[in-house]
Amino acid sequence: GNSVTQMEGPVTLSEEAFLTINCTYTATGYPSLFWYVQYPGEGLQLLLKATKADDKGSNKGFEATYRKETTSFHLEKGSVQVSDSAVYFCALRDSGGSNYKLTFGKGTLLTVNP
Amino acid sequence: KAGVTQTPRYLIKTRGQQVTLSCSPISGHRSVSWYQQTPGQGLQFLFEYFSETQRNKGNFPGRFSGRQFSNSRSEMNVSTLELGDSALYLCASSLAPAVEAFFGQGTRLTVV
Numbered sequence: 286g287n288s289v290t291q292m293e294g295p296v297t298l299s300e301e302a303f304l305t306i307n308c309t310y311t312a313t314g315y316p317s318l319f320w321y322v323q324y325p326g327e328g329l330q331l332l333l334k335a336t337k338a339d340d341k342g343s344n345k346g347f348e349a350t351y352r353k354e355t356t357s358f359h360l361e362k363g364s365v366q367v368s369d370s371a372v373y374f375c376a377l378r379d380s381g382g383s384n385y386k387l388t389f390g391k392g393t394l395l396t397v398n399p
Numbered sequence: 400k401a402g403v404t405q406t407p408r409y410l411i412k413t414r415g416q417q418v419t420l421s422c423s424p425i426s427g428h429r430s431v432s433w434y435q436q437t438p439g440q441g442l443q444f445l446f447e448y449f450s451e452t453q454r455n456k457g458n459f460p461g462r463f464s465g466r467q468f469s470n471s472r473s474e475m476n477v478s479t480l481e482l483g484d485s486a487l488y489l490c491a492s493s494l495a496p497a498v499e500a501f502f503g504q505g506t507r508l509t510v511v
Contacts, residue, residue, distance in 0.1 A: 319499065328405075328489055329502040374442065378497065384455045385496040386432065389442040 287312045291375045291390035298365055298397050306360040306393045308349075308375035316377040318342075318351055318358040319387070323372045332360075332373070365397045401426065403492050403503035411509045417478040420506045424471050424492030431473040432500060433465060436487040445488075448473055449496050480510045 292307040310316065317336045321329040333342030338353035347362045358375060375390040404423040412418050424431050433445040444457040448467035465475040471492075477484055487507050491500035 317497075317499070321502070328403075328504040329491075331499055331501060334499050378500075380497045384447075386444040386447060386455060386457070387434070387442075387491070387500060388444075391441050 287316070287377060287379050287388045289375050289377055289388055289390040291373075291393055293391075293393070294372075295394040295396060298395070300367055300397055300399050301364045302397075304360070304362040304365045304369075304395070306373055306375075306395070308358045308360065308390060310356050310358065310375075310377050312356075312377055312379050314379045316379045318349070319376045319378070320347070320349055320358070320360050321374045321376060321389075323374065323392070325371075329374065365395070367397050367399050370395055370397045403490055403501055405488075405490050405503035405506050407506060408504065409507045409509075411511060412480050414480055414482060414510055416480050417476060418480060418508060419474055419476045420488055420490075420508070422473045422475075422490030422492075422503060424473070424490075425501060428492040428494055428501075429471050430493045430496045430500075431467055431471065432491045432493075433473070433475050434489045434491065435459075436489055436505070437485075442489070445475065447496065454496065477508075482510050484508065485510045 288311045319334045320332040322332045333344040335342040335351035341350045372392045376387045406421045430449045432447040447455045451467045462478045467473045487505045489505045491502045493500040
């Protein structure tokens with residue numbers, strides 16, 4: 286079956302530091318890949334997406350590249366802000382069959398200190 | 400454009416009761432999915448609806464059910480509530496099943 290593995294948190298950084306959150310996946314078909322962010326007490330917000338190999342998703346300074354050869358979709362940001370403190374989820378949606386459910390990683394808590 | 404709206408935001412129920420949660424998708428979106436989020440199990444898929452038909456169901460007991468109406472609004476129902484059903488229930492909508500999904504703020508259910 287499909288699965289997503291992302292780095293365990295929590296991750297604590299100082300403002301303006303570089304961020305990487307690792308994500309690798311296993312899928313039976315040809316998945317689309319997503320990063321979602323969840324702020325305290327809120328639902329999930331779609332941060333970025335990539336639908337095929339070598340696609341780069343980007344939004345609000347965050348980037349992730351779909352690497353089929355390493356089955357990875359690592360999230361990066363060059364300079365984090367306090368407002369980036371949240372839980373980040375990597376997810377895949379397999380388009381090869383008929384079940385389009387999202388499969389999520391366990392989430393990574395990011396805390397950015399001023 | 401309004402986002403996904405879930406009501407109510409918070410619920411407290413007693414063991415054995417039943418509960419109905421509501422989700423209004425983004426206008427024009429015909430696919431609605433439900434997920435349960437708990438600290439122990441993370442985000443788990445409950446079911447997916449498209450054009451009033453349940454297309455897929457996750458590995459949850461029959462106490463969990465849902466439906467979708469002709470205007471794409473969806474409801475999920477949990478009968479005979481158990482303490483372990485305490486969770487954040489998230490609804491997601493998308494134009495079609497295979498494209499990106501947008502989530503509501505969730506309904507926080509507490510079973511006491």
